[in-house]
Amino acid sequence: MALASGASADLSVTTRAGVGDFTFPRDRPAALLFRVSNSLNGSEDAEVTIDPDTRTVSGSVLTGAFCGRRANGGANNKKTY
Template identity: 65%
Template sequence: MGDFAFPVGSAANLLFRASNSLNSSEDAEISIDASTRTVHGSVLTGGFCGRRGNGGGASNANRRSYYRLYFSAVFDRDFARTGTWKDATMS
């Protein structure tokens, strides 16, 4: 849970980096709905607290225990602009 405040009269920007974590990630998605001022998404990731019993062990040390992390954010101000990118392509 988070609460962000920005200085009055200054541009406010927020970046959701939904993938490419240090622990590896894949299958990330994000949805921006400017009409309801919401952002939702999820990412498949793993290895947050080290290896798990169902994710490798001595015989397969490179296998991670994966789980899906979901997130949602609601804003009290309208969005001036939105955008997303995948690799080096912005949309």
């Protein structure tokens, strides 16, 4: 997929995971923004690791609130009106 910045992205996803390969033009600055928390269902914990040697980013986030319960089994803190 070509982006307006001139970069390209090759993406592959499943229900719970995704992989992306991004290529940026050499003559322009490159930037990526990783939103690793703030899920619509809330986020308990998030972690991101950036390895400049291998040029990879990995991480995870714990989220939940499915049917009113948090992923860790605790109560959902959302108020009902």
